[in-house]
Every structure is written in C-alpha cells, then in structure tokens.
Amino acid sequence: MQIFWIGLLGVAAAQLDSVPQGFDPNHWAWVSNTDPLLAVIPGTFNRSVYEAPSAANVSDQRVVSINDQINQTSFVAYDERFFDIIGPDAVVEQLQALAFQVHEAPCYIPETNSLFFVEWGPPGGGEKGRHDSQYLLDLTTNNLTLIKTNPPSWNVHGCVYRSGQLHVVTDGGPEETGYLATIDPQTWKRTTLLNNFYERPFISFNDLEIDDDGNYYLTDSYSGWGRTLHPYGVPTPPTVYFVNGTTLRLKELAVLPVGGNANGVSLSPDGSTLYLADTGATGAVATNKTAARNPQGGRDIYAWDFAVSKTTGERLPLLTSQKLLSRAIQYFYDGIRVSESGLIFGAGGEVVEVIDPESGWTLGSIRFGGGGNDPVNVVLGEHELWVVGKGGVWHVKDVKETLRRY
Ligand SMILES: *[C@@H]1O[C@H](CO)[C@@H](O)[C@H](O)[C@H]1NC(C)=O
Ligand SMILES: *[C@@H]1O[C@H](CO)[C@@H](O)[C@H](O)[C@H]1NC(C)=O
Ligand SMILES: *[C@@H]1O[C@H](CO)[C@@H](O)[C@H](O)[C@H]1NC(C)=O
Ligand SMILES: *[C@@H]1O[C@H](CO)[C@@H](O)[C@H](O)[C@H]1NC(C)=O
Ligand SMILES: *[C@@H]1O[C@H](CO)[C@@H](O)[C@H](O)[C@H]1NC(C)=O
Ligand SMILES: *[C@@H]1O[C@H](CO)[C@@H](O)[C@H](O)[C@H]1NC(C)=O
Numbered sequence: 001m002q003i004f005w006i007g008l009l010g011v012a013a014a015q016l017d018s019v020p021q022g023f024d025p026n027h028w029a030w031v032s033n034t035d036p037l038l039a040v041i042p043g044t045f046n047r048s049v050y051e052a053p054s055a056a057n058v059s060d061q062r063v064v065s066i067n068d069q070i071n072q073t074s075f076v077a078y079d080e081r082f083f084d085i086i087g088p089d090a091v092v093e094q095l096q097a098l099a100f101q102v103h104e105a106p107c108y109i110p111e112t113n114s115l116f117f118v119e120w121g122p123p124g125g126g127e128k129g130r131h132d133s134q135y136l137l138d139l140t141t142n143n144l145t146l147i148k149t150n151p152p153s154w155n156v157h158g159c160v161y162r163s164g165q166l167h168v169v170t171d172g173g174p175e176e177t178g179y180l181a182t183i184d185p186q187t188w189k190r191t192t193l194l195n196n197f198y199e200r201p202f203i204s205f206n207d208l209e210i211d212d213d214g215n216y217y218l219t220d221s222y223s224g225w226g227r228t229l230h231p232y233g234v235p236t237p238p239t240v241y242f243v244n245g246t247t248l249r250l251k252e253l254a255v256l257p258v259g260g261n262a263n264g265v266s267l268s269p270d271g272s273t274l275y276l277a278d279t280g281a282t283g284a285v286a287t288n289k290t291a292a293r294n295p296q297g298g299r300d301i302y303a304w305d306f307a308v309s310k311t312t313g314e315r316l317p318l319l320t321s322q323k324l325l326s327r328a329i330q331y332f333y334d335g336i337r338v339s340e341s342g343l344i345f346g347a348g349g350e351v352v353e354v355i356d357p358e359s360g361w362t363l364g365s366i367r368f369g370g371g372g373n374d375p376v377n378v379v380l381g382e383h384e385l386w387v388v389g390k391g392g393v394w395h396v397k398d399v400k401e402t403l404r405r406y
Contacts, residue, residue: 016066019077022088029073037062049281049295052330052350052370071370076351082364085343085354087400092368095386096137096144096393099124100372103135103388104335106379107159107166109185113139115379116166116185117388118156121227128228130173131155137393149183149190155229158207158219161379167216169205171224177201177232180208180218180243194248197241201232207335207377209265209274214245215317217253217274219262222284226291234286238262240276242317253304253319256280260298264336264377266344268357269405274319275344275357276302277333299332301325301346301355325360329353335377339403345385347375352387352396368394380404 017035019028031053033039043059054070070076074092077083104120115137122129132152137144154173159166166183179195179202196202204224209217218241225234238261240254254276256262261284264277280297304319326333331349338344343363344355351365352375368375368387376389380403387394 016069020083023083024088026072027074027091028083029070029076031070031076031078037066049299050293050331050349055350055370071367074367075364076367077364079356079361079363081356082354085363085399085401086366087398089398090400091397092366093395093397094368094373094392095139095142095395098392100374100390102376102390103393104377105134105156105159105168106335106377106386106388107161108379108381108386109161109166111164112185114185115139115386115388115393116159116161117377117393120155120157121224121229127174130229132173139395147188149188151190153181153183153190155204155224157205157224160208160210162210162214167208167210169208169218171204171206171227172201172230172232174230177230178203178205178220178224180205180216194243194250197250200235203234203236203238204230206262207264209267210245211267211271216243216245217241217265217267218243219265219276221262221279222286223261223263223279223282226282226284226289228289237286240265240274244317251317253317254302254322256298258285259294259296263332263334264346266336266338268338269340269342271315272306273357274304274306275325275336275338276304277336277346277348278302279332279334279348281332299328301327301333301336301344301360303357303360323360325357326355326362329362329365331374334375337378337380338405339380339401340405341401343401345378345380345403347378347387347389349374351375352378352385366396 017030045058047056054067102120107116125131133146155171158169172178181192206219206221220239238256243250260280263279278298278300281299283291283293285291303323303325307316307318333346333348335347342357354363373391375387384397
C-alpha cells in the first residue's frame with residue numbers, strides 16, 4: 001500500500017516547468033533540461049531522428065505523461081525569448097483539412113487576401129503524382145478552389161510574392177525541365193523567365209528567395225526527379241543558384257556534397273546572410289529514385305555570408321564562411337523563411353521551429369496537433385503566418401512580433 005501511494009504521487013508530480021503568467025498552460029509547454037526527468041530519463045527511451053521528442057518511446061510513466069501533455073499544446077518553448085516572440089494571444093487554427101501528402105509553395109496575395117499553394121507529388125495528381133493545377137484559398141471566405149495558369153504550370157514547388165507578382169520555381173514535368181517564372185495573380189498568366197543553365201537542364205527546382213534588388217536564389221534538388229515528376233535525369237549535384245534579376249545571368253553559389261539535398265532558402269533582412277535547408281535525410285540520391293530515407297543525411301540549416309568586392313564594396317554573388325546554424329531537433333526543415341527581426345522559421349516534422357539567427361538556438365516550436373499533421377512550408381504575414389503541409393493548411397494568428405518583411 002505504501003509503495004502504491006509513492007507511485008501515484010510520482011505520477012502526479014510529473015509536470016513541466018510552469019509557463020509565465022498570462023500564457024495558457026493548456027496550449028503552452030516550457031521544456032528544459034532543468035527538469036530532472038528530462039535531463040536524465042529513467043528507464044528505456046528511444047526515438048529516430050524523424051520523430052518528435054514527445055513521440056519518443058519511453059518506459060517511465062511520468063515521462064509518458066509529460067509527452068502526452070506536450071502533444072496537446074500549440075507552442076513549446078525551449079528558450080524564454082520564445083514567450084516574448086509569440087506572445088500570450090497567439091492561436092493555431094486549421095483552415096483546411098487536406099490529404100496527408102505534401103502541400104507546398106505558399107504565397108500570400110495581399111490584393112485579394114488569398115493564399116496560393118500547391119499539392120505536390122504522389123499519391124495525388126495525375127500520372128506519377130504530377131500536378132498541372134494549383135490551389136487558391138480565399139482567406140476572407142475560406143473558399144478553396146483549383147486554378148490553372150495560362151499556359152498551365154507543371155509541378156510548382158516554390159513561391160515568393162513580390163510587388164503584385166508570384167515568383168515560382170517548378171520541378172519540370174513530362175515534357176519540360178524545371179524553370180523560374182512569374183505568375184500574375186489577377187489573370188493567372190504565366191511568364192517563364194529562365195529554364196536552363198547555358199542550355200543544360202536543371203535537376204528540379206525546390207524553392208526560391210528574392211533579394212531587395214530583385215535577384216533570385218534558387219535551390220535545385222533531387223526531390224522532383226526522385227518522385228518521377230519529370231524524366232530528365234540528374235545533370236548535377238543539388239545546387240543553389242544566384243540569378244541576376246535584371247540580366248538573368250546565373251552562377252552557382254553552393255553545391256551540396258553526397259548525402260545532402262538543397263531545399264528551403266531565405267535571406268537575412270539586410271541581405272548579408274543566406275540560409276539553406278539541407279534535407280539529405282529524405283534519402284533522395286542521384287542514382288536511385290526510390291531510395292529509402294537516410295537518417296545520417298542532412299537535416300541542417302547552413303548560413304553563409306556574402307563576400308564583398310575589395311574595389312567597389314558591393315556585395316558579390318559569392319558565399320563565404322559557411323556555418324552549421326542548426327540541425328533540426330526532429331525530422332528536417334523543408335521550407336524556411338526569415339522574419340522582419342531576422343528570426344528563422346523552419347517547417348518540418350510536426351512543427352514550425354523558430355531559430356535565433358546569431359546563435360542558432362532553437363527558441364521554440366509551433367505545433368499542429370501531431371498525428372500525421374506535418375508542416376512543409378510557411379509564409380509570414382504581419383502578426384500571423386500560414387502553414388501548408390501534410391494534412392492541410394493552418395493559420396497562426398495574433399503573434400506578438402511583426403513577422404512580414406514585405
Ligand atoms: C531505436 O530506434 C531506432 C530507430 O527507430 C531503431 O532502429 C532501433 O532498433 C531502436 N532501438 C531500440 C533498442 O528500441
Ligand atoms: C519501445 O521500447 C520497448 C522497451 O525497450 C520495446 O520493447 C518496444 O519494442 C519499443 N517500441 C518501439 C515502437 O520502438
Ligand atoms: C468559391 O469560389 C469559386 C471560384 O471563384 C466559386 O465558383 C464558388 O461559387 C465559390 N464558393 C463559395 C461557397 O463561395
Ligand atoms: C545585375 O546586373 C546588373 C546589370 O548588368 C548590374 O548592374 C548589377 O550590379 C548586377 N547585380 C549583381 C548583384 O550582380
Ligand atoms: C533503390 O532503393 C530501394 C529502397 O531503398 C532499394 O530497394 C533498391 O534496391 C535501390 N535500387 C538501387 C538500384 O540501388
Ligand atoms: C498526439 O495527438 C494526436 C491527436 O490527438 C494523436 O493522433 C497522436 O497519436 C498523438 N501523438 C502521440 C505521440 O501520442
């Protein structure tokens with residue numbers, strides 16, 4: 001009887017550090033290793049790099065109950081600053097429940113208060129998971145429609161809105177290789193800007209970023225070819241390209257080694273640092289379209305500075321001083337975007353994580369319910385963000401910090 005009571009007290013005492021006053025403990029968790037049960041986990045425990053911490057297989061019932069508690073929350077703080085960034089009023093709401101397959105390329109269109117995004121790859125779409133239409137979500141009415149550009153665009157994979165235009169990259173399709181294009185969101189007319197590197201096809205574009213001068217940063221990856229979205233093959237390793245927005249002249253900025261894959265890309269607010277999400281852990285390789293996931297592969301955000309001309313002081317399309325900024329606590333970062341204050345929002349696994357750009361510390365996670373809901377990419381609004389991924393579309397509203405830069 002004695003022992004039974006001690007056991008019960010143990011279970012009751014297993015709770016996380018309390019969150020600051022004003023933050024709802026049902027929606028927030030404060031996770032730190034000052035909690036002795038998390039610093040030294042009793043019994044057996046295990047998880048793969050792909051699983052969330054709270055989805056670990058643990059034998060200790062007190063840790064099980066902590067994990068259940070985390071799984072109910074929308075926000076997990078690993079750093080006190082996270083409370084101040086997100087604020088006590090923020091709420092996560094699911095706008096659309098969609099298939100548990102990749103949704104990608106979100107762009108917020110302010111003129112129509114709508115969200116452009118795509119369903120990407122198999123099992124949806126036509127033959128071999130190819131898609132030639134895109135989604136438009138009216139954020140005023142929550143009406144979701146399918147649109148087709150003119151001419152139709154195959155396998156759009158990345159999108160950035162700037163000055164009334166959608167700037168997109170594609171993986172390519174049955175009869176075309178990947179390209180960079182603009183889409184007019186009023187008429188859906190598409191204008192292709194660039195589809196080759198000096199007459200050589202790209203592998204398949206994944207994402208893009210634009211700087212304040214209108215230059216492009218494109219990631220060319222194994223992902224689209226690996227999902228049989230086009231038949232062209234793999235001319236190069238995964239690469240980050242710089243494209244001069246005026247002349248469309250282009251050059252390589254970074255080439256990833258074997259085990260890597262070029263995915264999300266974003267710039268610091270002053271344009272002096274480039275961030276790249278390496279998703280080699282997807283297992284995509286040049287020699288095998290169906291290769292298994294590789295837990296040893298990249299799950300990283302790298303940061304580079306741009307070199308500056310010694311004669312003119314101008315920023316050059318040349319990267320220096322590569323740093324491993326952050327390795328995802330769980331899964332890998334797919335889409336990444338940088339906020340007005342320079343915070344990096346990385347989507348992947350069950351979460352969108354917020355990363356400090358200087359130290360690389362993961363400040364906290366925004367959660368979307370677990371259970372197969374997996375964010376893939378994110379677009380920042382003023383005090384809100386929209387997230388698309390496996391399972392649908394989510395809105396995180398009433399965030400304290402100003403997020404949108406444009
Ligand atoms: C731990 O998890 C890994 C990855 O899921 C698995 O391969 C391994 O067998 C597990 N080990 C134990 C002891 O459960
Ligand atoms: C969880 O851990 C227990 C104890 O080590 C083991 O028997 C079981 O197979 C594990 N389950 C999974 C899904 O890894
Ligand atoms: C949703 O938008 C489509 C296309 O504009 C329109 O045909 C349809 O009537 C709208 N549905 C609702 C419920 O507003
Ligand atoms: C892009 O090209 C224009 C026109 O030649 C040039 O003025 C500009 O400096 C170039 N930008 C970069 C970043 O190379
Ligand atoms: C490709 O990867 C799959 C899954 O890991 C494996 O079964 C197959 O043997 C591989 N094929 C080649 C040619 O390496
Ligand atoms: C987390 O909660 C979701 C929704 O209730 C559930 O589907 C999922 O299995 C839970 N995850 C874990 C690891 O318990």
